[in-house]
Amino acid sequence: MDNPVPPRPPGPGPRRRDRHGRGMRGPIAPPQVPLAASRAELFADLVQDSVERLERRWPQLAEVDFLVLEVPPAPGPGDSWNDEAVPLGGTVPGRDGRPSRVVVYRRPVEIRSKGREERSALVHEVVVEQVADLLGLTPEAVDPRYDGDEE
Numbered sequence: 001m002d003n004p005v006p007p008r009p010p011g012p013g014p015r016r017r018d019r020h021g022r023g024m025r026g027p028i029a030p031p032q033v034p035l036a037a038s039r040a041e042l043f044a045d046l047v048q049d050s051v052e053r054l055e056r057r058w059p060q061l062a063e064v065d066f067l068v069l070e071v072p073p074a075p076g077p078g079d080s081w082n083d084e085a086v087p088l089g090g091t092v093p094g095r096d097g098r099p100s101r102v103v104v105y106r107r108p109v110e111i112r113s114k115g116r117e118e119r120s121a122l123v124h125e126v127v128v129e130q131v132a133d134l135l136g137l138t139p140e141a142v143d144p145r146y147d148g149d150e151e
Contacts, residue, residue, distance in 0.1 A: 043106045044068050046120050050127040054143065061131065064094075065101045072105045088112070089126040091134045102130040 037045075047068055055061045072087045086108050094100035104126050113119035125139075128146050132139040139146040 039110075040068070040070075040106065043110070043119075043123070046123040047104050047127060049120075050124040053124070054127065054131060058131070058135070058142065060135075063099055064131075064134065065099050066127070067101055067103045068106050069103055070105070071107050088122070089130045091130050093134070100134055102127065102134060104130070 047066060051061065051066050072090065087105060088108050089102065089104045092101040092103070104123060109122055109126060110119065113122045124143075125146070128139045128143045132142045135142065
């Protein structure tokens with residue numbers, strides 16, 4: 001005896017094919033593969049790589065918080081930016097038991113860099129400059145390979 005095919009329910013919905021177990025299951029790539037990482041996560045990894053390079057030479061950086069924020073806060077009254085002066089990073093000295101902080105602003109750095117290699121170099125440059133500011137040193141003293149040339 002034939003099993004009749006049930007009629008398609010009325011409405012605009014598309015027909016769905018039963019794949020009977022064929023096809024992809026689960027994510028395309030495991031979570032540790034960069035395919036699964038967002039741009040923000042990849043950027044945070046660049047900052048972390050830079051910090052780890054500097055911590056080998058400056059162990060006191062283990063006491064500093066490194067943060068990534070999307071954009072810098074808007075300038076206050078009397079302050080202003082132009083295209084060249086938008087900050088790429090900043091520091092917040094520690095006080096009242098709070099650790100010092102180094103902040104890297106993701107969007108301005110991404111806008112000023114073309115490609116992963118250039119972005120990685122600019123992130124390291126920003127981290128070196130901010131650490132130098134925090135420690136009261138020159139960037140060249142913090143990292144002898146510091147170039148300082150953006151373009």
